[in-house]
Amino acid sequence: MTIRRRAFATAVEQPPGTPLHSAIAGGNEAITMNRPMRTLPLVAAALALACGQTLAPAGEAVPASAAGTCYLFTYFTKNGEDGLHLAWSRDGYTWEALNGGRTFLAPQVGREKLVRDPCAVRGPDGTYHMVWTCGWWENGIGYASTKDFLHWSVQQEIPVMASEPKVRNSWAPEIDYDAKRGEFLIFWASTIPGKFPETAGSSESDLNHRIYCTTTKDFVTFTPTRLFYDPGFSVIDATILPANGRFHLIVKDETVKPPKKHLRIASSDDMAGPYADLGSPFTPAGLWVEGPTAIKIGDEYLVYCEAYMQKHYCAMRSRDLQTWEDVTAKVAFPREGTPGRMKHGTVIAVPAEIVARLQAAAGI
Numbered sequence: 378m379t380i381r382r383r384a385f386a387t388a389v390e391q392p393p394g395t396p397l398h399s400a401i402a403g404g405n406e407a408i409t410m411n412r413p414m415r416t417l418p419l420v421a422a423a424l425a426l427a428c429g430q431t432l433a434p435a436g437e438a439v440p441a442s443a444a445g446t447c448y449l450f451t452y453f454t455k456n457g458e459d460g461l462h463l464a465w466s467r468d469g470y471t472w473e474a475l476n477g478g479r480t481f482l483a484p485q486v487g488r489e490k491l492v493r494d495p496c497a498v499r500g501p502d503g504t505y506h507m508v509w510t511c512g513w514w515e516n517g518i519g520y521a522s523t524k525d526f527l528h529w530s531v532q533q534e535i536p537v538m539a540s541e542p543k544v545r546n547s548w549a550p551e552i553d554y555d556a557k558r559g560e561f562l563i564f565w566a567s568t569i570p571g572k573f574p575e576t577a578g579s580s581e582s583d584l585n586h587r588i589y590c591t592t593t594k595d596f597v598t599f600t601p602t603r604l605f606y607d608p609g610f611s612v613i614d615a616t617i618l619p620a621n622g623r624f625h626l627i628v629k630d631e632t633v634k635p636p637k638k639h640l641r642i643a644s645s646d647d648m649a650g651p652y653a654d655l656g657s658p659f660t661p662a663g664l665w666v667e668g669p670t671a672i673k674i675g676d677e678y679l680v681y682c683e684a685y686m687q688k689h690y691c692a693m694r695s696r697d698l699q700t701w702e703d704v705t706a707k708v709a710f711p712r713e714g715t716p717g718r719m720k721h722g723t724v725i726a727v728p729a730e731i732v733a734r735l736q737a738a739a740g741i
Contacts, residue, residue, distance in 0.1 A: 445729035448672065449497075449526070450681075451507065452722030454712075457493035460484050461507075463526060464711055464719065465732045469674040470704075472719075474711035475732075476739035481526055486519050486534040487511025494549040494668065496616075496723040500561070501554065506596070508535075508550040508563055516541070518550040518565060520596065525731060527738055537563070537591055537602055543570050545584065549614045549668065549721065555592070555648045562648060564590035564605045566613040573607070579632045580611040586631055588615045592649075606652055608643065614721070617648060618671040620678065620698060626652045627669045627680060638665035640682060642698065659693060659701040666691065668721030679704075683721055689713050 450464040450472060461482035463475040475481075484490040489512035497507040504522050511519040516538040522530045538544040550565035566586040577585055590605035606615060611631040618625045625644050630637035639658035645651060659680075660666050666682040673679075680693045684705075690713070691705040712718045 446726050447729045447732045448674070448724055449727045449732065450670075450719070450722050450724050451495040451497050452719045453491075453493050453495060453509075454478075454717045454720060457484070457491035457510070457720075460492045461495050461509075462719070462722075463735065465735070469672065469679050469724070470707055471709045472711055475735050478712060478717055479739075481739075482521065482529055482532075484511065484519065485532045487515050487517065489513060489515070492519065494614075494721045496549075496551045496670075497725055498552045498554055498561070499725065499727075501556075506552055506561060508552045510548055510550065510565075514545060515547055516544050518547050518563075522596070525734055527735065533596075535563075535591075535596075535599065537565065537599075538567055538589070540602060541567070541569050544568070545570065548586070551616050551723070553617050553648060557648065558592070560592045560594045561596075562590060562592050563599075564588055564615055566615070576609070576611055576632075579634055581633055584611065584631070586611045586613045588612060588628070605650060606643070608641075608655055610637070614667050614669060616669050616671060616723070618673075618678065618680075618698075619648075620673065622646075624648045624652075625671075625698060626650075627671055629667050629669065630658070636665070638667075640666060640669050640680070640693075659695075660691075661703055664691070670723045672724045672726065679724075681708075681724060683719075685720075688718065690719055 448466045448469050452462050452464065454462055460480040463481055464472045465475055466472045482492065484492045491510065491512055493510040495507055495509040497505045499505050504524055506522045509519045511517065511534060517534040517536040519532060520535050521532045538547050545568040548566045550563055553562045555562050567589050568584045568586050573585055573587060579585065587604060588606040589602050591599045591602050593599045606626060608628065612628050613631045614629040616627050618627060623644050623646055625642050627640055627642050629640055640660045641656055641658055643652035643655045664684055665686045666684050669680050669682045671678060671680045676696055678695045678698060682691055684691045690710045692708045693701045694704045695701045710719050
């Protein structure tokens, strides 16, 4: 059986002085260009030049091989009701909110119409594909695509768990491009009542998660949902970090009886799995964390996660994925300590021109 949905329409670029996209408002007043578009090349050129990059023509996908690289963090705030937020960094340590902390994409799908846990990945044609949690108790996830994080396709809900009528949720979807198979891998956490009775009652609210997945080549037809990872405990918030020719699945042990709530890593030679050799927890003992996202910058691996009980973001650093250092004190995240603080998102490397265009279009 395949999951099918209609192909989405492509959003068109809008003239200067008009809203960047109807979805950008995020429940607030629509954002218009604060600067004439003719200034955008100047801003883009300044940031790109600082990173040693040349500019691509406006409206075209920016080459992934461009010399200048920045880092983009997709995240949400509060309950996710106002949509997608973005932050950027040159070095992975100092993060700044884009667009004054306002949203770039307002939620339109799902019963609750939320954007939580947004995850984006670049496809081979330069298009970025993003998935997200669109509600607390849904059998589907949100999806949209973009080339610049300003103009978006029509949002769609992918009914990833429609084959399980009793499913309680579809949380924290992640998306990766599997170059070996030429397809996108989408995976998330769900609880199906009655499954995995050996760990029933180990998480809050009678939840008992495992990681499920589907794949697609075109975002129109999807393979049947299958179990992706069962570590023998309630597990959520999986993310994949490629490193040293292998794939490393970072997961959260969601067990609360007795309390775990830490991150661990399993590995595989294949992105599609199976994943094995689950390591010991590498986050600080006693610190409840969630929403890991990881990236390699230089010769360091950085794993960001949310210390949700303490209401702040944290970061772990390693050179070999074996020995870890807590570098939270060395990392600056926007709006920490406020209601608009960052929550569960994903970090990706992007050409510097992407960030420059976001800054210029939204007034920084």
